[in-house]
Amino acid sequence: xxxxxxxxxxxxxxxxxxxxxxxxxxxxxxxxxxxxxxxxxxxxxxxxxxxxxxxxxxxxxxxxxxxxxxxxxxxxxxxxxxxxxxxxxxxxxxxxxxxxxxxxxxxxxxxxxxxxxxxxxxxxxx
Numbered sequence: 001x002x003x004x005x006x007x008x009x010x011x012x013x014x015x016x017x018x019x020x021x022x023x024x025x026x027x028x029x030x031x032x033x034x035x036x037x038x039x040x041x042x043x044x045x046x047x048x049x050x051x052x053x054x055x056x057x058x059x060x061x062x063x064x065x066x067x068x069x070x071x072x073x074x075x076x077x078x079x080x081x082x083x084x085x086x087x088x089x090x091x092x093x094x095x096x097x098x099x100x101x102x103x104x105x106x107x108x109x110x111x112x113x114x115x116x117x118x119x120x121x122x123x124x125x126x
Contacts, residue, residue: 002026002115004095009120016085016124022078022095022117033098034071036080037110038091038122047108048093049080058107063089085124092119 008020020036035050049069050058057069068081078095096113106112 002028002031002097004097004115004117006093006095006117006120009093009122011123011125012085014085014087014124014126017081017083018085018122019082020080020093020095020120020122024076024078024095024097028076028097030099031097031115032100033107033112034078035096035098035107035113036069036078037094037096037108037113038089039094040088040091043091045094045110047110050107051078052101052107056104058104060108082122085122087124087126090122090124092121094119 003025005023012018033050033052036048037045038048039045048060049067051069051071066084070079095117097115098113101112
């Protein structure tokens with residue numbers, strides 16, 4: 001089992017920055033890939049950014065160049081640095097961990113992930 005706890009959400013004006021963190025505990029050595037997903041009211045959950053144990057990353061097109069995913073293996077922490085935030089980035093953000101994802105194309109597919117955090121809210125206003 002892997003326990004994931006997100007932090008760092010909040011309210012920010014458009015153009016601002018936030019850093020989300022996800023603290024992982026439990027059987028973290030058995031995870032292959034970790035990611036951030038988000039879900040806005042009335043919309044489907046979508047993958048935002050993912051990183052595997054080799055450090056390979058994958059981003060949703062709309063956040064490329066603005067968001068950076070990173071992991072601190074020593075601290076078992078996953079981070080998401082979000083810059084130049086837009087109103088459309090407003091959502092509940094979730095941390096997720098996968099035991100194994102065989103294909104890079106699946107890194108932002110929610111069904112591939114086994115463990116989920118409770119989420120942290122990000123609100124971007126004009």
